[in-house]
């Protein structure tokens with residue numbers, strides 16, 4: 001079991017800052033997902049954890065052991081970090097059978113023949129791929145190859161396992177199956193896992209902790225529940241959840257936050273509030289509501305409907321938003337939204353959450 005500390009970790013490629021002053025304390029045994037849009041720096045962070053990339057500045061420690069120190073030019077080689085890695089491409093040895101592929105890292109690590117045979121059998125059984133033991137990669141489907149690659153990674157029992165979008169080459173059904181399998185293997189092994197994806201559904205299904213990144217910077221680190229319940233930034237609020245939180249841009253006007261000229265919320269005192277966040281199920285479709293809403297799509301979901309459309313008059317519309325409705329609404333129709341008296345959260349001009357303490361009076 002290994003704790004991983006990233007401290008002010010920075011990586012520049014020439015003028016490009018790929019990872020910008022990232023500090024994260026990953027608990028031992030956690031399944032941490034690095035999540036964010038393309039180009040946000042997640043793969044570069046993972047590659048620094050793996051020993052495939054050095055750092056420009058900052059440090060990475062596995063427990064008390066420094067494995068990366070950008071300021072002092074220290075990069076402990078990948079092979080000496082006690083980690084395993086699963087890539088998007090399976091990278092199996094093409095001339096070896098599944099059994100030989102899984103046995104290979106054990107052989108390199110000097111395991112005896114009988115210990116190797118026992119461990120390979122155990123891991124193949126655990127992943128339910130015993131029947132593939134004597135096949136070469138060319139004789140397997142992509143999903144089967146990925147299972148063998150996972151078996152090969154976990155066979156030596158690494159303390160840290162790194163995953164770089166391991167499911168992205170699989171079809172939808174296999175993704176879900178293999179995802180569940182990865183979760184189970186993680187719980188059984190107790191290894192500290194770090195997993196890169198841009199898929200928030202995958203992140204929420206697997207993670208004990210999520211680090212949301214944007215433009216190389218860490219937006220927020222916490223449990224999925226913390227991020228969903230108390231997003232620290234507008235970006236996190238809009239990125240997580242199915243559907244994500246609804247954000248309405250607002251203007252502070254005489255004690256109220258207004259949206260398209262309509263007061264939508266009381267203004268907390270002393271903050272430069274620029275948007276209000278609501279839960280998608282808190283906004284009701286109601287012909288007597290205060291906000292105009294043009295419906296684009298209505299999708300049935302678990303006995304309710306996800307209604308997507310554009311809110312407000314033309315000059316304030318930015319993004320599509322989705323609300324949860326008990327009734328079906330025709331796409332192409334225009335209706336209205338009724339808002340609750342208070343939003344769930346406010347964000348300032350920089351997109352940071354504005355703390356509103358319970359019991360503290362609002363200006364309105």
Ligand SMILES: Nc1ncnc2c1ncn2[C@@H]1O[C@H](COP(=O)(O)OP(=O)(O)OP(=O)(O)O)[C@@H](O)[C@H]1O
Nearest residue numbers: 013016017018037038039040041042043044045198
């Ligand atoms: N070897 C490199 N040389 C120059 N720039 C690089 C290099 N590797 C990454 N970058 C840049 O650093 C930034 C972060 O890239 P990175 O691959 O870490 O992002 P990512 O979040 O993993 O994206 P994706 O999901 O598309 O893989 C990007 O702007 C990328 O263009």
